[in-house]
Amino acid sequence: MDFSYLTVLPRGRQLWDYVVMPPEEYDARKARIDRILDKAGLDGLIVYSDAMTRRYINYLTNYTCSVAWSCAIMIVTRERLLRLVSSVAPRDINYNLKTLAPNIELNGIGLSLLTNYRVAHKTIEYLKSHNMSEMKWGGVNIDSLCYEGQKPIYEAYPDLPDCTPLYDEVLMQKTESEQFAIAQAASIAKKAVLDYLRMAVPGTNEREIAARIDRQCRVYGVGNIALLVSARKDGKLCLRQPGDYIIQEGDTVSAHVDINYLNYHGMFASSLYRGKPCSERKAFFETVEEDYKKLLENIESRRTLEGISFHNMSGYALAQGIGGDTTEAPYKDDKTPLKNGTVFSLTLCREDPNFGGVIISDTFKIDEGGVRHLGGPGLDKVNFYA
Amino acid sequence: MKQYPANEPEYRLSRIRKMMEERELDAMVFYSCQWKIEVIHYVANLRILGEEACMVLPREGEPTLYISEPWDLKRAREESWVEDIVVCTENLMETAGKCAASYGKNIGIVGVEQMKGGEYRALLRGLSGKKITNEYAALDELCKVKTPWEVEIMRKCAKLADDAYLAEINALRVGVSEFELISELEYAMKKGGADENFQMIGMGTNLPSMNRAKENYLKMGDFVLTEITPIIGCITYATQLCRTVKMGEATPLEREKHKLLCDALEYALSKAKAGIRAKDLVIWQNEVIGAAGYEKYCHPPYMRSRGHNFGLGLINLSEDNEEILQEDTILVVHPNQMIPEVGYLVCGITVRFTKDGVERLSSLPTEMYEAIPN
Numbered sequence: 114m115d116f117s118y119l120t121v122l123p124r125g126r127q128l129w130d131y132v133v134m135p136p137e138e139y140d141a142r143k144a145r146i147d148r149i150l151d152k153a154g155l156d157g158l159i160v161y162s163d164a165m166t167r168r169y170i171n172y173l174t175n176y177t178c179s180v181a182w183s184c185a186i187m188i189v190t191r192e193r194l195l196r197l198v199s200s201v202a203p204r205d206i207n208y209n210l211k212t213l214a215p216n217i218e219l220n221g222i223g224l225s226l227l228t229n230y231r232v233a234h235k236t237i238e239y240l241k242s243h244n245m246s247e248m249k250w251g252g253v254n255i256d257s258l259c260y261e262g263q264k265p266i267y268e269a270y271p272d273l274p275d276c277t278p279l280y281d282e283v284l285m286q287k288t289e290s291e292q293f294a295i296a297q298a299a300s301i302a303k304k305a306v307l308d309y310l311r312m313a314v315p316g317t318n319e320r321e322i323a324a325r326i327d328r329q330c331r332v333y334g335v336g337n338i339a340l341l342v343s344a345r346k347d348g349k350l351c352l353r354q355p356g357d358y359i360i361q362e363g364d365t366v367s368a369h370v371d372i373n374y375l376n377y378h379g380m381f382a383s384s385l386y387r388g389k390p391c392s393e394r395k396a397f398f399e400t401v402e403e404d405y406k407k408l409l410e411n412i413e414s415r416r417t418l419e420g421i422s423f424h425n426m427s428g429y430a431l432a433q434g435i436g437g438d439t440t441e442a443p444y445k446d447d448k449t450p451l452k453n454g455t456v457f458s459l460t461l462c463r464e465d466p467n468f469g470g471v472i473i474s475d476t477f478k479i480d481e482g483g484v485r486h487l488g489g490p491g492l493d494k495v496n497f498y499a
Numbered sequence: 500m501k502q503y504p505a506n507e508p509e510y511r512l513s514r515i516r517k518m519m520e521e522r523e524l525d526a527m528v529f530y531s532c533q534w535k536i537e538v539i540h541y542v543a544n545l546r547i548l549g550e551e552a553c554m555v556l557p558r559e560g561e562p563t564l565y566i567s568e569p570w571d572l573k574r575a576r577e578e579s580w581v582e583d584i585v586v587c588t589e590n591l592m593e594t595a596g597k598c599a600a601s602y603g604k605n606i607g608i609v610g611v612e613q614m615k616g617g618e619y620r621a622l623l624r625g626l627s628g629k630k631i632t633n634e635y636a637a638l639d640e641l642c643k644v645k646t647p648w649e650v651e652i653m654r655k656c657a658k659l660a661d662d663a664y665l666a667e668i669n670a671l672r673v674g675v676s677e678f679e680l681i682s683e684l685e686y687a688m689k690k691g692g693a694d695e696n697f698q699m700i701g702m703g704t705n706l707p708s709m710n711r712a713k714e715n716y717l718k719m720g721d722f723v724l725t726e727i728t729p730i731i732g733c734i735t736y737a738t739q740l741c742r743t744v745k746m747g748e749a750t751p752l753e754r755e756k757h758k759l760l761c762d763a764l765e766y767a768l769s770k771a772k773a774g775i776r777a778k779d780l781v782i783w784q785n786e787v788i789g790a791a792g793y794e795k796y797c798h799p800p801y802m803r804s805r806g807h808n809f810g811l812g813l814i815n816l817s818e819d820n821e822e823i824l825q826e827d828t829i830l831v832v833h834p835n836q837m838i839p840e841v842g843y844l845v846c847g848i849t850v851r852f853t854k855d856g857v858e859r860l861s862s863l864p865t866e867m868y869e870a871i872p873n
Contacts, residue, residue: 164534179699179711181534203800204699208710226535227612227635256617263616324690331682334714341548351573354546354694424569462570 596625
């Protein structure tokens with residue numbers, strides 16, 4: 114359904130019930146982005162966000178949409194006012210009126226998967242109609258736009274400089290408020306997994322465990338949960354949507370949870386063995402924990418994620434930034450030196466034909482003291498035995 | 500584990516191949532990314548967990564499925580009916596393009612709208628020199644009529660929505676938050692077999708609409724509006740249930756206005772069957788509500804849609820939609836809208852179109868539930 118090109122200006126903000134961050138936070142973030150304009154010698158940025166890259170626009174706006182496939186473009190200049198062009202349902206306009214950061218002009222267009230790219234056309238039209246076409250623009254995340262969406266932007270600005278790495282650099286250093294939000298998300302995920310994995314006794318099915326973890330997270334107000342559970346004896350850990358498999362004696366049950374809480378992600382995964390302990394299995398688990406610690410020590414001493422991620426016959430490791438999205442800078446194998454305020458997730462999966470597959474995943478930050486868990490105290494120890 | 504009828508893959512792929520023959524296509528490229536999985540789910544029975552996947556289907560011969568993550572290969576082999584699954588961590592789209600190009604000159608593509616520009620250009624490199632057409636609409640049309648297995652999945656999905664609504668009723672108490680109610684709805688559906696749920700809720704009086712859950716606590720006299728949309732597999736198999744609950748005894752006015760929506764729904768369903776136009780369902784619902792003096796409120800912004808389905812095979816019930824609804828089309832019909840005296844109210848049910856009428860996939864009554872404490 115195609116709506117008219119409507120403009121909604123929030124007339125002052127009184128309620129901050131739904132928003133974690135105070136207005137000053139957004140002013141500070143805007144100042145950091147303005148420094149990109151100074152560094153690149155630009156007048157403004159055309160910033161694109163979609164389902165997998167919400168962070169670019171959310172960072173300055175706290176904008177959300179109930180529909181996964183909607184997308185948006187944000188026009189950033191040195192003015193305080195930010196302009197959004199978004200494919201958005203009318204109900205989301207009402208929702209965003211309450212939750213948007215201050216000084217946002219939201220221009221909605223009709224929501225449709227097949228015509229979402231029209232946000233790009235509308236953005237170029239907006240720039241023309243507001244006498245902004247001749248300004249010096251840079252692009253952020255334009256590569257994520259579909260082909261039809263890129264066309265009007267590159268036709269208008271064939272030499273549009275890509276400012277995504279500069280924007281990523283800003284996003285990499287999380288503010289204290291962001292670290293707080295991610296810590297909340299990580300804590301919720303961690304508590305739910307550790308509480309309910311213990312209930313994965315023989316006779317329960319995977320779905321029941323997953324449903325309980327899901328419920329525990331949602332009570333806190335978690336928006337989206339990506340939850341994978343696996344319970345099998347065989348060597349390979351195969352995370353999947355939870356199914357009807359009934360947990361048996363001797364199974365290893367694993368849960369991997371990524372939650373979105375107040376527009377920030379937190380991740381946690383763990384495994385639990387449901388059987389009689391034996392010294393060889395204990396030694397295997399201790400090796401996995403030791404390997405995980407070594408990866409963290411490696412990150413701490415070299416202050417980079419380079420060389421951490423791998424995939425081979427015995428499993429895989431993945432270290433990457435997390436925040437507004439599950440995957441963000443610093444990316445896998447990024448050589449960029451990690452600065453204080455960087456937040457990343459580290460996942461290690463080990464597979465053994467004798468002892469099954471196990472997984473550990475957690476969320477960390479870098480500060481003056483080194484690498485620290487983000488997530489409540491007392492939850493640092495991972496115990497593979499029930 | 501593979502859980503589908505033995506003839507389902509052949510049934511689906513043969514319909515696609517027939518379409519390819521009619522459109523003179525030598526091969527098709529199907530693409531899904533992580534946030535829109537329906538296309539690959541339909542053609543390969545795989546719910547992708549990695550970044551993306553792409554399937555090449557020749558008009559004659561077996562399909563090849565390309566996935567982007569090596570850690571997902573085992574699960575892909577267990578779940579998908581495609582035998583030839585290839586992990587491609589780099590240049591996936593160009594590789595898929597070259598594969599498709601090897602089958603002939605005319606190539607159809609489904610999923611261009613989800614591909615990043617760079618990926619589409621990589622696909623075009625692989626398909627260099629070939630005639631390329633966007634076939635999303637053709638696949639979408641095929642998917643409007645559900646296979647018997649798809650109908651079974653959606654019946655199960657509708658039962659999960661019913662279970663969720665009953666869980667909601669059980670969870671009602673003064674002081675419960677929207678988050679807590681949602682957590683109970685989701686729990687009921689997830690343990691019953693739903694993979695996801697798309698949830699809207701509204702709690703209060705004189706509500707403007709429903710939206711995502713927020714920090715809000717139930718009081719006596721509030722309405723609770725819920726739109727429950729469990730999903731099994733992918734959103735193409737979502738069903739939807741819309742219900743209104745009154746916390747406490749409703750006033751005669753509130754009962755009257757909700758009954759108006761129920762009457763509109765029942766009137767439309769009484770006349771519905773395969774062969775009608777999509778717009779007829781809109782006309783019939785609007786007839787009843789308009790006759791009560793609310794004609795103005797039968798249009799946006801006071802309402803959004805009189806019904807629809809999801810994912811592939813998309814049908815929207817709108818005043819200008821002339822398409823004919825076929826047997827085994829499944830969609831939700833809902834006269835949800837603003838009534839000025841009481842606010843937004845909802846009432847909706849998913850139905851399957853048959854030769855003679857409709858099959859209701861929910862077994863619950865459509866009337867407003869009044870939660871009166873003992």
